[in-house]
Amino acid sequence: MKTALVTGATRGLGAAIANRLLAEGYKVIATGRRETEDVVRMREAYGEALAFEAFDLAQTDLIADLVKGLVRQHGPIYGLVNNAGIGTDGILGTMHNSDIQRVMTVNSIAPMILTKYLSRSMMLAGEGRIVNVSSIIASTGFSGLAVYAASKASLEGFTRSLARELGRLNITVNALAPGFMQTDMTGSLVGDKLGSILRRSPLQRLATTADAAGAVAYFLGPDGAAVTGTVLTVDAGSTA
Numbered sequence: 001m002k003t004a005l006v007t008g009a010t011r012g013l014g015a016a017i018a019n020r021l022l023a024e025g026y027k028v029i030a031t032g033r034r035e036t037e038d039v040v041r042m043r044e045a046y047g048e049a050l051a052f053e054a055f056d057l058a059q060t061d062l063i064a065d066l067v068k069g070l071v072r073q074h075g076p077i078y079g080l081v082n083n084a085g086i087g088t089d090g091i092l093g094t095m096h097n098s099d100i101q102r103v104m105t106v107n108s109i110a111p112m113i114l115t116k117y118l119s120r121s122m123m124l125a126g127e128g129r130i131v132n133v134s135s136i137i138a139s140t141g142f143s144g145l146a147v148y149a150a151s152k153a154s155l156e157g158f159t160r161s162l163a164r165e166l167g168r169l170n171i172t173v174n175a176l177a178p179g180f181m182q183t184d185m186t187g188s189l190v191g192d193k194l195g196s197i198l199r200r201s202p203l204q205r206l207a208t209t210a211d212a213a214g215a216v217a218y219f220l221g222p223d224g225a226a227v228t229g230t231v232l233t234v235d236a237g238s239t240a
Helices: 012-023 037-049 060-074 097-125 146-169 191-200 209-220
Strands: 003-006 027-032 050-054 079-082 128-133 171-178 231-234
Touching (some): 003 012, 012 037, 012 079, 027 037, 027 060, 050 060, 079 097, 079 209, 097 128, 097 146, 097 171, 128 146, 146 171, 171 209, 209 231
Parallel strands (some): 003 079, 027 050, 079 128, 128 171, 171 231
């Protein structure tokens, strides 16, 4: 049984990814700031195949110890899904510096540091899959999400260059760029905003967390073995 670490797996897209990987036979280590009902349901359904580790990725100085402990407890980690992220909706000119720093730390710096330490375990094992969860906002832009867009765009550049670094070691690195989905982070998408997004989709719908989770399963599965350095968009065609 291969092991995958999914950050931000306590709700929304992260929980959907963890559920999908559990259903496909992976052992999943789910991280998040606290255990949620989604985590409890996954444990009831999959038992010891799910492990939960409470951790706040804003504490970047503790990531090395986190990885050391997880590898010691669970053995080699085959897959890493850098899903955890926060979004601060606001005009840049009035945004507090602390909010800018927190978004960049959690969405960009923390995944890079986590990948740094976890990729060492993959190198020793001679295989691994890394998936960075970006967003269509990284390439399309959206008013009020400049900092969020910057944090996700940095992950895409990180993905492409790291794929070249790690490819010779049989480790793939890819990114997923979901479109707008109905999650806690996008809970304000109602009325005119939601209507505008739906009109842009040729399918006249939003992508779901299950759609995006399927893309992650592809990257980690056997069919994704020859795919690296790419960004896969799952947005019901809204950016087509």
